[in-house]
Amino acid sequence: MYVAVKGGERAIENAHRLLAHERRGDRDVAEVSLAQISEQLSLAVDRVMSEGSLYDRELASLAIKQARGDMIEAIFLVRAFRATLPRFGATEPVDTGRMAVRRRISSTFKDIPGGQILGPTFDYTHRLLDPQLAEGHVPEPPATAEASPAAMPRVTDILGRDGLIEPSPQADVDTPVGDLTREPLSFPADRDLRLQNLARADEGFLLALGYSSQRGYGRNHPFAGEIRFGEVEVEFFAEDVGFAVPLGAITLTECQMVNQFKGSATEAPCFTRGYGLAFGQSERKTMSMALVDRTLRARELGEEVVAPSQDEEFVMSHSDNVQATGFVEHLKLPHYVDFQSELGLLRKLRREFEAADASPPMQEAAE
Amino acid sequence: MNAPAYNFAYLDEQTKRMIRRAILKAIAIPGYQVPFASREMPMPYGWGTGGVQVTAAILGPSDVLKVIDQGSDDTTNAISIRKFFAKTAGVETTTSTADATVIQTRHRIPEAPLHAGQVLVYQVPIPEPLRFLEPRETETRRMHALGEYGLMHVKLYEDIARFGHIATSYAYPVKVNARYVMDPSPTPKFDNPKMDNCPALQLFGAGREKRIYAIPPYTRVVSLDFEDHPFTRYRFDAPCALCAADDSYLDEIITDDQGSRMFVCSDTDYCEGRQAQGHRGTESAAPHKEGAHG
Numbered sequence: 001m002y003v004a005v006k007g008g009e010r011a012i013e014n015a016h017r018l019l020a021h022e023r024r025g026d027r028d029v030a031e032v033s034l035a036q037i038s039e040q041l042s043l044a045v046d047r048v049m050s051e052g053s054l055y056d057r058e059l060a061s062l063a064i065k066q067a068r069g070d071m072i073e074a075i076f077l078v079r080a081f082r083a084t085l086p087r088f089g090a091t092e093p094v095d096t097g098r099m100a101v102r103r104r105i106s107s108t109f110k111d112i113p114g115g116q117i118l119g120p121t122f123d124y125t126h127r128l129l130d131p132q133l134a135e136g137h138v139p140e141p142p143a144t145a146e147a148s149p150a151a152m153p154r155v156t157d158i159l160g161r162d163g164l165i166e167p168s169p170q171a172d173v174d175t176p177v178g179d180l181t182r183e184p185l186s187f188p189a190d191r192d193l194r195l196q197n198l199a200r201a202d203e204g205f206l207l208a209l210g211y212s213s214q215r216g217y218g219r220n221h222p223f224a225g226e227i228r229f230g231e232v233e234v235e236f237f238a239e240d241v242g243f244a245v246p247l248g249a250i251t252l253t254e255c256q257m258v259n260q261f262k263g264s265a266t267e268a269p270c271f272t273r274g275y276g277l278a279f280g281q282s283e284r285k286t287m288s289m290a291l292v293d294r295t296l297r298a299r300e301l302g303e304e305v306v307a308p309s310q311d312e313e314f315v316m317s318h319s320d321n322v323q324a325t326g327f328v329e330h331l332k333l334p335h336y337v338d339f340q341s342e343l344g345l346l347r348k349l350r351r352e353f354e355a356a357d358a359s360p361p362m363q364e365a366a367e
Numbered sequence: 368m369n370a371p372a373y374n375f376a377y378l379d380e381q382t383k384r385m386i387r388r389a390i391l392k393a394i395a396i397p398g399y400q401v402p403f404a405s406r407e408m409p410m411p412y413g414w415g416t417g418g419v420q421v422t423a424a425i426l427g428p429s430d431v432l433k434v435i436d437q438g439s440d441d442t443t444n445a446i447s448i449r450k451f452f453a454k455t456a457g458v459e460t461t462t463s464t465a466d467a468t469v470i471q472t473r474h475r476i477p478e479a480p481l482h483a484g485q486v487l488v489y490q491v492p493i494p495e496p497l498r499f500l501e502p503r504e505t506e507t508r509r510m511h512a513l514g515e516y517g518l519m520h521v522k523l524y525e526d527i528a529r530f531g532h533i534a535t536s537y538a539y540p541v542k543v544n545a546r547y548v549m550d551p552s553p554t555p556k557f558d559n560p561k562m563d564n565c566p567a568l569q570l571f572g573a574g575r576e577k578r579i580y581a582i583p584p585y586t587r588v589v590s591l592d593f594e595d596h597p598f599t600r601y602r603f604d605a606p607c608a609l610c611a612a613d614d615s616y617l618d619e620i621i622t623d624d625q626g627s628r629m630f631v632c633s634d635t636d637y638c639e640g641r642q643a644q645g646h647r648g649t650e651s652a653a654p655h656k657e658g659a660h661g
Contacts, residue, residue, distance in 0.1 A: 008443045009450075076411065083407040084373065086381075184402035184577045187505050313503055323575050326412025327492070333414060333444050336437045336618050337474050337633050341536035341555035343619065344601045349530055 023068050037061040046251075046280025047071060051321065052078030053181070053200050055250050055279055072202075076322045083181070092235040092244050093171065096228065096254045096277075097154050103281075104228040106155045108258055112226075114152030119229065120281070155226035156256045156273065165258060165271040187313050194296050194312060198289045199278060201319035207284060209309040210291030218295045218307030222274065225258035229281050253278050255286035259294045262301055272301060376423040376456040382406055386424035386579070390570060393581035398543030399511070400494050405577040415448055416574030418471050418490035422452065425486060425570070426469060431459045433467035438475035438616065438633035445473070462636050474537075476558040478615045478637040481567035483584060489552045491573035494580060496540045496550040516548050519591065527596055536601060542589045543582055556590065557600045557616045563588040607632045608648040610641035 024031070038045055038061040048060040052075045060078060067073035103119025106112050118124075159165040169191070171177075178193040185193065198206065213219060231251055235244040255276035263269030274294025276286030291309075298310040308314050318324060374380065389403035408416040426432065432452055436445035440462040448471060449460050461467050464477040473490040481487060497507045500518045510516070519540060526534040533539075539556035543549045551559060552571060562569060562582060569582040582588060592598040606613045608629040615637055617630040629650060632638035 008441050008446045012443055012446060076407075079407040080409045084377075084379065086379065181406075182404050184404050186402065313505065317504075322407065323412045326414060326416075327575055328413075329411060330413030330492070333473075334437045334442050335474070335553075337555050337616065338537040338553050340603070340617070340619050340633075341557070341601055344603060345532070345534060345536040349532070349534075352531060 023066070032065060034058055034061040034065065037064050043281060044069075044071065044074075046278075046282050047203060047285070048074045048078055049280055050278040050282050050285060051075045051200055051202065052082065054078050054082045072321045072325050076325070079322055087182075089236065090177070091247065092237055094232045094234060094250075094252070096232055096252065097152075097157065099152070099228055099230040099232045099252070099254075100249075101152050101228055101230040103230070104152060104226065105224075106226045107224040108155060108226075112155055112158070114148065114150050121283075152228075154228075154256065156258065159225070159258065159271065163268070163270060166273060168273070185316065187316075188299065189312055189316060191293075191297070191300075194316065195275065195277075195289075195293060197316045197319060198276070198292055198296075201289070202321035202324070203282075203285045203288065205319050205321070205324075206288035206292050209295070209315060210288035213291055213295045213307065213309045218298070218310040220272075220274075220291075220294050220303075221260035222291055222294065223258045224287065225256045227253065227255045227283060227286065229253040229283070251280050253280065253282045253286045255283070255290045257287075257290040257294055272297070373455055375428070376426045376452065376458075377409075378406065378420065378423045382420075383424045386420055389579045390421065390424065390581065393570070393579050394568070394583050396547075397582055397586050398547030398549040398580060400573075400578040400580045402577055403579050405574045408574065410447070410451070412575035413492060414444060415471070415473060415490040417572030417576075417579070418473070418488050418574075419448060419451070419572075420574055421488045421570050421572035421579060422469060422471050423456075425488075426452065426456055426458060428456070428458065430468045431461050431466055432456075433461050433464065433470045433636075434472075435470065435475060435477070435634075435636075436473040437618070438477070439635040441635060463640075464634075464636050474553050474555075475616070475633060476554055476561045478612075478632070478634045479640075480561075481565055483566040485567040487565075487567050487569045489554075489569065489571045491550070491552040491571045491578070492575075494550055494571065494573040494576050494578040496538075496548050511547060514546070516542075519548060520593075523591060523593070527593070533592070533596060533598075539598075540591050542591060544586050545589075548591070549580060549582075549588075555601065555616060556598075557602055559588075559590045559598070560600065603630050605630045606648060607638060607641075608650045610638045610646045611648045612638065612641055612646070 038057045041064065044064055045057055045060045048063055048071065049055055049057065052060065052063070054060070059081065060074070063074035063077040066077060101117060103121060104114070104117045106116065156165055160167060178190065178196065180193050180196055214222070229252070231249040233249055234247045236247050237244045257274035259272045259274055261269040261271050272294065274290040276289030276293065278285045278289070292315060295307070295309040296312050296315060298305050303310070305311055378386070386403055389401045393399065393401045405417065405420060408419055410416060410419065422432070432449065433440065434445045434449040436442040439445065452458055453460050464470065464479040464481070467485065469486045469488060470477065471488040471490065476487065495504070495507050497510055497519060500522055501507050501510065510518070523533050523535070526532065535556065537555045538550055538553040539559055540548050541551055541559060541562065551562060564585055564587065565582070566584050568584055571580045573579070590598040603617045603619065605617065607615060607617060609631050612632055615632045615634060618633045620629050620631060621627070622629055
């Protein structure tokens with residue numbers, strides 16, 4: 001006797017209970033705290049904030065804990081929460097030129113006003129596993145000095161003074177910046193929407209696309225003009241008081257790529273820009289983003305679109321890991337009825353094939 | 368940390384208004400895909416976020432909601448979505464097709480005829496019927512605008528040339544109101560005729576692809592075909608093993624590793640209704656028990 005499969009409701013509840021148990025792990029091992037995640041897995045928190053599009057270290061830490069360290073799951077949790085938040089307005093544009101810099105390097109000039117500042121970086125570490133770190137290691141306190149009073153102008157601004165690089169496009173104050181989380185995306189998309197898409201895009205996807213452009217698929221000869229990381233002030237123009245009020249500071253990484261020059265009969269040749277910006281210390285992300293921002297400008301700069309990284313519909317439609325993972329993983333959902341329909345068709349075609357095989361050869365069908 | 372509080376049916380009222388505007392436009396232009404600013408929902412893209420957003424936007428406190436997946440009220444994703452609305456909207460839920468005012472579905476149209484006043488909300492993975500012929504949205508939108516559907520007919524013709532039949536068994540394209548070619552979502556083509564002249568409002572939501580489209584009540588919906596190769600439904604030629612129905616779409620159930628199989632209604636509400644009326648198939652069915660095979 002057959003009894004139809006039932007009991008989904010209890011199965012789901014039990015699966016969730018088991019998941020919570022597995023998340024906790026061995027109960028003899030101390031539970032990880034949000035502060036520990038935020039302080040000691042800070043780059044993971046930075047990534048979840050960036051791709052989750054929500055600057056909140058505590059919620060990002062909670063998401064990482066809840067997702068058992070699965071970054072895309074954590075990003076998804078943050079995004080779903082963010083989608084429910086009301087909008088009060090948009091802040092003034094942040095000025096990264098006035099960043100309180102913790103790290104700032106340029107690969108285009110040996111020395112720059114304000115100097116090269118290595119800051120906290122994996123660069124030049126030898127990637128040897130450090131057994132000391134396994135337990136109870138107290139690192140030396142960092143070396144400190146007085147902050148330099150010198151200004152740190154952006155390298156691209158220095159190039160811009162001589163007209164060697166295209167000017168940054170000036171914002172039109174009357175045109176609000178696009179927001180693809182509030183308006184459906186349509187193509188062709190302008191650079192504001194492209195940059196928003198790239199800022200939310202999966203780091204691995206951008207890394208691979210940027211890398212492909214370096215290897216010749218849409219090559220544009222990039223130099224890391226400048227990468228800077230530190231705190232910037234966020235200000236909000238309050239209608240009630242009539243001036244911008246400070247809301248606080250956020251940590252950002254900015255990458256400005258300097259790319260191959262272009263010119264024409266009417267324009268002197270100059271370098272072009274690729275731009276990357278992300279929350280926290282996210283250098284791989286911002287560098288990849290800057291490479292892809294530049295490749296996606298192919299249409300605007302009159303370059304032939306030949307590679308995936310130059311194709312905005314391809315890049316923007318597939319860069320979002322929350323969308324991608326949802327659709328890939330939805331294959332786990334039942335597809336019984338469609339599969340049954342395909343089975344029926346396939347059986348019919350096979351029957352006809354066998355019948356045709358068994359019968360004597362027919363004359364060529366007239367088309 | 369502030370504990371988040373959620374609105375009736377989860378979405379905020381601003382978002383609901385935006386979705387309702389898209390739905391109204393979709394109803395005004397049957398079969399046309401209206402872009403909307405799909406939100407991140409607390410379930411993954413590809414798991415019904417479009418349908419969930421449409422349902423959330425149209426649901427009122429007095430609605431009675433039914434959710435099915437593969438025709439069944441008891442598949443895990445249907446349960447999950449039903450629980451979501453029971454929790455966030457507190458609406459009454461049902462498994463009865465006749466009693467529901469809103470039915471959210473994935474991959475099936477109920478066997479029982481829908482009646483006026485009901486809304487059928489489809490979950491749609493890929494709303495663009497031309498997508499597999501032309502991957503670019505810019506291109507497919509142009510093709511729809513010009514009514515340029517030759518490519519689709521060529522595809523169907525090539526199927527006939529190669530296989531002797533149109534080799535599309537689900538998500539079978541239809542023409543709505545003699546204008547737009549539309550993807551009915553991955554329902555088996557068995558269900559296509561139910562869309563035609565249907566008294567209920569049919570709404571389609573694609574969350575990841577950010578599109579909503581609609582078939583207003585009593586609208587002509589025609590499955591694409593050729594005069595010499597007319598559209599045919601597929602149904603495994605057997606009565607349901609539980610309720611002996613010979614007009615319902617059947618699931619194939621593998622019963623052992625020796626190739627034994629049986630065929631039962633995919634629409635569980637329909638099957639149970641028939642059994643309650645005394646119809647019996649070859650397999651005498653026990654009353655369904657929670658967890659019997661779960």
